[in-house]
Amino acid sequence: MAKLSSDIDSLNSLKACLGRFPPPAPPVRPLEMGNIGTIGSPCPNPGNPGNPGNPGNPGNPGNPGSLGHPELCRRPCVYLVKGGCCRLGVSCNFCHHAHLALDSKLDQKQRRTLQKMTTCQMLAVFLPHFQNRAHQMGLLRQATPFICKLEEEMRSYGTQEKNIAEDRHIRRFHAALSRMSLATLAKHMLEPLSEEANQAFEALRENV
């Protein structure tokens, strides 16, 4: 009889212990709209941008868009910015970390200036800013292979004119670049560049 009651006691304590764990996650459902795949994971903590898609590891959302945060990640996920949760979870291509500082953007006039630059001039203007920023962020060692790849692309233009006449407008252009994140600088530089250069940037994102 004593044995039976001790067995019941241990069963009860096991039940109490199991009761402390959350119930199993609901099954994965297809998205109701669009044809963009299935849900990576349910939204475990709506409104908490730090833990939207990977409940097993709150510090790391584990989705491709968050790689390299805060300097090298993608734009913030709009679902999380709006205070909700992202149903794409670990497959989302936007950043799932909180972004406190707004990234610098080019205004309309500056975008026109950029359009008028040759690829060679654009690289000559952007690369020193990328290098400085990588240095400031303590990422210069990891960023060096990517910087070398872009310098190689710049050399492929041979003796093409690199310099742009310095005026007040160009100085403001430089000031905007000096406030940009590495990801935004890279986005502008990579647009006209080779697939290889784009792959070198993806390798950098995975290495930080």
Ligand SMILES: [Zn+2]
């Ligand atoms: Zn981010």
Ligand SMILES: [Zn+2]
């Ligand atoms: Zn998302």
